[in-house]
Amino acid sequence: xxxxxxxxxxxxxxxxxxTTAALLSQPARRxxxxxTVAIPVIMxxxxxxxxxxxxNLVGAVTDLDSAAKKMNDLEQARIVCVNPGDGPIExxxxxxxxxxxxxxxxxxxxxxxxxxxxxxQTGGGIxxxxxxxxSLQGRGFFSDL
Amino acid sequence: xxxxxxxHFSSLYIENWDGEFTVFQPESGKxxxxxxxxxxxxxxxxxxxxxxxxxxxxxxxxFSLQPDTQFFGKIAQTLQRYEALGLIERVKENE
Amino acid sequence: MAEFKVDTRLDHHQLLLEAIxxxxxxxxxxxxxxxxxxxxxxxxxxxxxxxxxxxxxxxxDKIPQRAVNLLRSSLIQVKKQQQSVNWExxxxxxxxxxxxxxxxxxxxxxxxxxxxxxxxGRIFADxxxxxxxxxxxxxxxxxxxxxWQHHALTNYDERYYREWSHEIPALVHPERGVEVDVHHTLxxxxxxxxxxxxxxQEAAIKVEDEGVYVLSPxxxxxHCAVNLFQNNELADDLRHLLDxxxxxxxxxxxxxxxxxxxxxxxxxxxLGRPLFYSLYFSRLLLHSSVPDQLKKRLNHxxxxxxxxxxxxxxxxxxxxxxPDQPSKRAELARLLxxxxxxxxRMPLYRLLPHLIYKFYLSVFPGKSxxxxxxx
Amino acid sequence: MKVEQLSxxxxxxxxxxxxxxxxxxxxxxxxxxxxxxxxHQLHQMYAHYSLADEDEIVEFHxxxxxxxxxxxxxxxxxxxxxxxxxxxxxVSVEQALATLEWGVNLVIAMRINHLLLFxxxxxxxxxxxxxxxxxxxxGKTTLSAMLMHRGYRLFSDEFGLMAPEIGDFFPLPRLMxxxxxxxxxxxxxxxxxxxxxxxxxxxxxxxxxxxPPQESIERVDEAAQPRWIVFPKWVAGAxxxxxxxxxxxxxxxxxTNAFNYEVLGETxxxxxxxxxRSCECRKLVYSDFDSALAALDELTDG
Numbered sequence: 001x002x003x004x005x006x007x008x009x010x011x012x013x014x015x016x017x018x019t020t021a022a023l024l025s026q027p028a029r030r031x032x033x034x035x036t037v038a039i040p041v042i043m044x045x046x047x048x049x050x051x052x053x054x055x056n057l058v059g060a061v062t063d064l065d066s067a068a069k070k071m072n073d074l075e076q077a078r079i080v081c082v083n084p085g086d087g088p089i090e091x092x093x094x095x096x097x098x099x100x101x102x103x104x105x106x107x108x109x110x111x112x113x114x115x116x117x118x119x120x121q122t123g124g125g126i127x128x129x130x131x132x133x134x135s136l137q138g139r140g141f142f143s144d145l
Numbered sequence: 146x147x148x149x150x151x152x153h154f155s156s157l158y159i160e161n162w163d164g165e166f167t168v169f170q171p172e173s174g175k176x177x178x179x180x181x182x183x184x185x186x187x188x189x190x191x192x193x194x195x196x197x198x199x200x201x202x203x204x205x206x207x208f209s210l211q212p213d214t215q216f217f218g219k220i221a222q223t224l225q226r227y228e229a230l231g232l233i234e235r236v237k238e239n240e
Numbered sequence: 241m242a243e244f245k246v247d248t249r250l251d252h253h254q255l256l257l258e259a260i261x262x263x264x265x266x267x268x269x270x271x272x273x274x275x276x277x278x279x280x281x282x283x284x285x286x287x288x289x290x291x292x293x294x295x296x297x298x299x300x301d302k303i304p305q306r307a308v309n310l311l312r313s314s315l316i317q318v319k320k321q322q323q324s325v326n327w328e329x330x331x332x333x334x335x336x337x338x339x340x341x342x343x344x345x346x347x348x349x350x351x352x353x354x355x356x357x358x359x360x361g362r363i364f365a366d367x368x369x370x371x372x373x374x375x376x377x378x379x380x381x382x383x384x385x386x387x388w389q390h391h392a393l394t395n396y397d398e399r400y401y402r403e404w405s406h407e408i409p410a411l412v413h414p415e416r417g418v419e420v421d422v423h424h425t426l427x428x429x430x431x432x433x434x435x436x437x438x439x440x441q442e443a444a445i446k447v448e449d450e451g452v453y454v455l456s457p458x459x460x461x462x463h464c465a466v467n468l469f470q471n472n473e474l475a476d477d478l479r480h481l482l483d484x485x486x487x488x489x490x491x492x493x494x495x496x497x498x499x500x501x502x503x504x505x506x507x508x509x510x511l512g513r514p515l516f517y518s519l520y521f522s523r524l525l526l527h528s529s530v531p532d533q534l535k536k537r538l539n540h541x542x543x544x545x546x547x548x549x550x551x552x553x554x555x556x557x558x559x560x561x562x563p564d565q566p567s568k569r570a571e572l573a574r575l576l577x578x579x580x581x582x583x584x585r586m587p588l589y590r591l592l593p594h595l596i597y598k599f600y601l602s603v604f605p606g607k608s609x610x611x612x613x614x615x
Numbered sequence: 616m617k618v619e620q621l622s623x624x625x626x627x628x629x630x631x632x633x634x635x636x637x638x639x640x641x642x643x644x645x646x647x648x649x650x651x652x653x654x655h656q657l658h659q660m661y662a663h664y665s666l667a668d669e670d671e672i673v674e675f676h677x678x679x680x681x682x683x684x685x686x687x688x689x690x691x692x693x694x695x696x697x698x699x700x701x702x703x704x705x706v707s708v709e710q711a712l713a714t715l716e717w718g719v720n721l722v723i724a725m726r727i728n729h730l731l732l733f734x735x736x737x738x739x740x741x742x743x744x745x746x747x748x749x750x751x752x753x754g755k756t757t758l759s760a761m762l763m764h765r766g767y768r769l770f771s772d773e774f775g776l777m778a779p780e781i782g783d784f785f786p787l788p789r790l791m792x793x794x795x796x797x798x799x800x801x802x803x804x805x806x807x808x809x810x811x812x813x814x815x816x817x818x819x820x821x822x823x824x825x826x827p828p829q830e831s832i833e834r835v836d837e838a839a840q841p842r843w844i845v846f847p848k849w850v851a852g853a854x855x856x857x858x859x860x861x862x863x864x865x866x867x868x869x870x871t872n873a874f875n876y877e878v879l880g881e882t883x884x885x886x887x888x889x890x891x892r893s894c895e896c897r898k899l900v901y902s903d904f905d906s907a908l909a910a911l912d913e914l915t916d917g
Contacts (some may be wrong), residue, residue, distance in 0.1 A: 038210060040183040040223045044230065044415070045176040045870055045877070158881065160888050162863035169884040173327045174320065174877060176884055178867060229386070231330065275672045279698050306643070306672040313728035320878045563676065563698040 067117070067127040078106040079113055081120030082128050146196060149224055152234040154191035159184070173231055182208060186223065187232060194236045197221055252280045253559045260286070260482065261527055263293045267302045274307045283560040284478050285363045287311060288318035292361025318363050325349050325367050328418040332367075333451055335386040341379065343452045344370040344444050346423070346463065350454040351483070353447050358486035362479070366410070366419040370437065373424040380408050380422070388413045388420065426463055427470070435466065439509060457491040457498070458505040465518035466511060473578045474557040478525075481558055485522040489529070499530065503537050512540035520547075521554055553577055619662035627654050634676065636667040640787030640835055641730075641776065643673040644719060650693065653679055653711045660712070660790055660811050660824060663832040675722050679711050697722050706817075713814045713822050716790050720773055723787075724874045730785070731886050732874040733775030737784055738767040740915040743842035744784045746775050746894075749872055754849045757797040760825050761904055762911065764805050769831040779879060779886035782893070783838040788827035795820045804904060841890060843914060844869070847899045847907070856900040857910045865896040 067079055107116030117127055158169035166179045168187075179187075182204060189195065189203050201220050205212040227233045255277045258265050269277065281287045291311035294300050300308050329349060336343075345353060348364025371379060388411040411420045427435040440463075444453040455463055464484045468477060491498045506515040519535045522528040535541070542550065556573035618626065618637065629635045634645035635657070644667075648654065667673060675697065682694040682705040692705040695718040702721060706714050724732060735748035736759040745767070747755050756772045763769040770776075770786040777784050790811065793801055798821065801808055811824040844865055845857075869887055870876045876883045897914065901907035 038182075038208070038216075039219050040186055041178075041180040042183045042223070042226065042230075043178040045178070045867070046415075158884060162861070162866065165861075165863040167863070167866055167884070167888070169881060171881060172330070174323050174880045176870060176876075178863075228334075229331075231327070231334065271670050271672050278672070278674075279676065283698065304672055306674060309729045310674060310726070313726060316728040317878055320880060323880070561699070566699065 078108070079116045079120060079127060081107060081116075081125040146238050148194035148196045148236050148238060149190055149200075149228070149233045150192070150194040150236065151187050151190040151232065153232075154187060157187075157232075170230075170232065175230070177230070177232075183223070186220075186227070190233055197224065200224070252276055252562045253555075256280050256284060256286070256478075256559065257525060259290060263290065263297070263299075266290070266294065267299055269303070271304055274304055278307060278310055279563045280560050282314070283563065284476060286479055286482070287314035288361035288363055289358075289479070289482070290361070291315035292318075296360065315361055318361050321363065321365050322348075322352055322359075324416065324418050325364065326352065328367050328413070328416060328420060329452070331413065331416070332369075332383065332420065335383055335388075336379070337382075339378070339382070341371060341375045342441065342444075344441065345447070345452050345454055346370055350460065351487075353450060353452070353454060356487055357490050358483045362483075366421055368421045368423065370423050370426065370441070372441065376408060376422060376424050380411070383411050383420075387415070426466065435509070435511070457487070457495075458502045461487055461491075461502060461518075462506055462509065462511050462515060465506075465514040469514040469517040473574070474554060475574045475577070476558070476560055478558045478560070481518070481522055482526065484518050485526040485528045488519075488522065492529070499534055503534060507537075507539045510540070512538035513542060516541050517550065517554070520551075521558070524551075525555060525558070549576070616666045617662070618658070618664050618666065621658075623654070623658050626658050630654055630657070634673075635661075636673050637661060637664040638667050638835065639664065639675075639719070639789065640771070641785050642675060642723070642727075642787075643667040643671060645673045645676045646679075646715070647677070648679040648711075648715075650679055650681065650708065650711055652708065653715070656712050656811055659809070660826050663827070663829045665832075675719065675726075677715065677718060677722070679715050681708070710814055710817055712790075712811060712824065713792065713817050716792065716824065719789070723774065728875050728878050731777040731779045731876070731879055731883055733777065733869060734773070734872040734874060735775035735869075736772045737770035737775045737786075738762045739770060739786075739839050740767050741917075742839060743915070744770065744839045745843045745845060745911070745915055746784075746841055747845055747847050748775070748869055753847045754797065755847060756791050756793060757800060757849075758847055758904075758907070760791055760793070760801055760808065761804065761908060763828055763831060764808060765908055765912075768834060769827050774874075777841075777886060777890070778838075779882045782840060782886070782889060784841055785838050786831065786835045788831045788835065790824035790826060792819070792822045792824050794822055798823045800904075801825065841894055843897065844891070844894045845897045845899050845911065845914070847901070849902065850900055851902055853900050853902045855903065855906045855910060856898070857914065858898050858900075860896040860898045862891045862896055865894075866891045 107113070107120065111119070120127060153170075153172060156171055158171070160167045164181050166181075166184045168177045168179055168184070169175075170177065185204065185207060186200065189200065195203070197217065197220065201212050201217055204210070204220065205216070210216065224233065228235055255269075255273055259269075259277060259281070278287065281290055287310065291300075291314055294303065294311065295315065300311070325348065329345065333343075344350075346368040347366075348359070348362060349367055351359040351362065390409045390411060408422055411422065412418065413420075425435065425437050426440060440455055440459050443456040443459055445456055446453050454460065461484060464480065464487065468474065468480050468484065472480075488499075488502075495501075502515070506512050516535050516538050519528070519530050523530050523532075553573035553576050556567075556570040557577050559570075561567065561570055618635070621629070626635065630647060631649045631654075632647075634647045636643060636645045638644075646657070648657075678696040679693050680696060682692045691708040693708050693711050693714070694701045694705045695703055695714045697718065702718065703714065733746065733748060735746050736755040737747070738745050738759055745762075747753070747758060749755055759767075759769060759772045768786070769788050770784060771788060772791040773789070774787050775784060776787055793810075798810070798813060802810070809826040811826070813821055813823045815821045844860075846860060846865075846868060866887055869891065870883070873883065873887075876887070879886075895914070899907060899910065901910075
């Protein structure tokens with residue numbers, strides 16, 4: 001998700017960040033709600049999270065052919081690199097809970113696919129299959145891609 | 146100079162959970178979670194419109210705070226946020 | 241296992257049309273008729289419509305409980321969507337903050353604003369607005385500033401929108417997810433009929449207390465007709481014909497000689513053809529009370545052969561397919577109408593062989609499976 | 616009449632013909648398939664379900680059909696269809712059962728709004744419902760599998776179905792998909808559990824379904840009022856903790872995890888408020904199942 005897509009006004013509007021508090025981990029949320037009476041807090045509940053979550057456990061793929069890719073207008077392939085929204089990925093698990101607000105970024109078209117994949121993984125992201133990508137995209141995730 | 150008021154305060158459904166509040170806004174169908182100060186702002190804006198200064202004053206008295214510039218900034222942001230959510234409305238005044 | 245037999249010979253089109261035309265028949269439907277009707281109505285996106293009607297007339301407690309549950313489920317969903325779009329409009333007006341921009345609300349939200357009889361239970365998820373070409377840029381920049389974003393688009397889509405359709409891609413506020421389509425013309429960019437939006441804008445009517453406008457009743461019907469028979473492929477589009485029918489009935493009862501005015505307006509704007517078809521099919525399928533000779537006064541009536549073909553194809557496309565037994569004939573009809581909607585954009589040398597081939601299949605349906613596999 | 620009273624041939628005739636019409640909690644479901652492997656699996660896994668009463672309306676019509684792929688001509692793929700439409704891309708034939716079960720859940724979640732649908736496991740003990748809402752990595756399926764083999768009546772491992780006006784919860788016992796490591800845990804812990812085939816390579820890894828106990832399915836019409844809400848979390852090596860959870864927190868977690876909270880609007884707001892106010896809300900952290908079960912027994916004893 002590129003920074004430049006976020007409107008300037010939203011970036012500055014710190015108060016709006018509070019809306020995402022519903023997605024924070026529980027201790028973080030409690031701190032926000034309870035101990036900081038000195039600032040007003042408002043969070044707005046978001047719907048559909050459960051439905052999204054049922055399909056939100058995805059497996060990572062290593063096979064570059066089955067990984068989700070996008071073409072740019074020069075027909076260069078770019079891999080889709082997914083980063084989970086909340087918390088780090090557990091190494092041991094074969095599936096990943098992407099949380100409620102995963103983000104995805106496209107690889108650098110000037111690099112070959114293997115290099116793009118490597119850069120994705122060193123940055124803490126995973127490659128997911130085309131099918132998984134499509135099922136998530138339809139639910140409003142990754143709207144920036 | 147702007148002032149604000151809670152336009153549909155009486156239509157809100159408010160549940161108190163020991164100092165935290167769930168607020169259902171029928172117009173938008175949204176549920177909001179507010180802390181004590183968050184709700185207090187809505188309460189004092191129910192009735193006549195107030196300016197930022199007055200709001201901050203009210204809040205600092207009610208919560209026994211020493212308002213600084215940062216506090217003013219926070220409240221101004223919150224008012225903007227509330228306005229975007231349709232919880233309060235702005236009244237433009239001629240200077 | 242005879243005891244589990246389900247009557248599959250129920251005519252699903254008839255079940256649906258009768259329910260729409262005379263909803264009172266619903267209280268006499270058997271369970272197996274209900275089961276099929278629920279599936280067909282869902283596909284036609286008319287469950288909410290039926291539910292709203294039954295609720296209004298207090299008939300929900302006279303029909304089977306399982307049907308009530310599904311109908312109520314749909315109605316609840318529809319009401320939520322209507323509220324979301326309504327709220328989106330309110331947020332847009334807030335964002336525009338008193339700027340003097342003439343905004344005409346179209347389609348579903350417009351019906352809701354005027355409380356037209358087709359609005360209750362009607363599914364719609366998007367907010368469609370018509371503004372002048374000059375205001376387009378201003379609206380886009382104001383909304384972007386306040387957090388609305390363009391829907392994710394490929395580069396190709398983006399170019400298509402900007403260069404070909406002269407429209408802006410749909411705007412969505414990420415916290416609410418309602419799609420806002422801002423148009424500056426009423427004809428689809430793909431359609432071969434170009435419509436000057438100016439007369440529509442001049443005749444628009446202000447909605448009390450809302451700060452927005454809607455199309456005049458005549459224009460609303462013409463817009464509906466254009467969308468059905470000019471811009472569209474008609475597949476599963478019964479609900480839009482139902483819009484036309486209900487709005488027509490409503491204003492015909494309200495204003496004497498409304499239908500005359502409608503005909504005159506269509507002739508003046510050169511929209512006789514789509515209006516002709518809309519009147520023809522709403523009369524044929526939904527029994528709209530329109531005198532037969534009325535549409536004879538329209539300019540641009542279709543020729544005998546065209547009408548014959550449309551008469552045979554349109555109902556098969558508009559009405560939903562049977563969920564278990566899709567008919568080949570309906571598929572062919574849908575294909576023809578699909579091609580019709582591409583008519584002028586497709587060179588004849590490609591279109592003709594395609595048509596001949598499909599006609600061949602309709603004559604020898606037994607060969608269709610093999611042919612399809614090879615094709 | 617129950618599915619187990621049908622011979623395999625009779626079942627095949629139904630599945631391949633008009634559809635097997637079974638009662639699934641408060642709903643009726645019609646399944647059609649000609650896939651021999653799936654017919655065998657359903658014969659075992661759906662054994663306890665009753666056939667829907669004759670002439671009753673069936674709400675959901677699903678099919679699992681073979682799908683030819685031009686790109687993979689030799690792959691054996693299947694497609695899940697509801698009312699003639701397929702919501703997912705085709706999957707391999709081995710995943711038929713998992714896709715069927717998941718597809719039915721999806722259809723329920725998409726179409727049902729006359730009930731409030733929590734994303735939660737639900738079991739009943741001493742006449743009252745214990746809700747175990749989903750929390751990422753909570754292992755609610757595993758935990759509810761354990762509970763149902765320890766005298767709790769299974770309502771569902773996935774849906775808390777609530778009538779929003781009266782607060783009753785309805786059972787919807789369906790096959791319960793165990794994932795990955797949970798399969799072995801359950802095999803070791805509950806050798807008596809009836810498990811379906813292990814299905815590798817699904818979106819969620821390897822899945823094997825547990826068949827719900829006969830009693831839970833037979834008492835499917837007995838709704839009950841909720842009394843306890845416990846958010847479970849399995850943490851490796853953690854000592855058992857059953858702590859009270861602030862009601863505001865419970866509200867937030869239940870509402871954001873419900874399938875149709877926002878669709879129901881005011882009705883859902885009122886329903887969740889009343890639910891949370893009338894229940895004991897707890898948070899359970901555990902690593903060892905025995906002590907977790909003992910703690911839940913103690914909680915629900917009263």
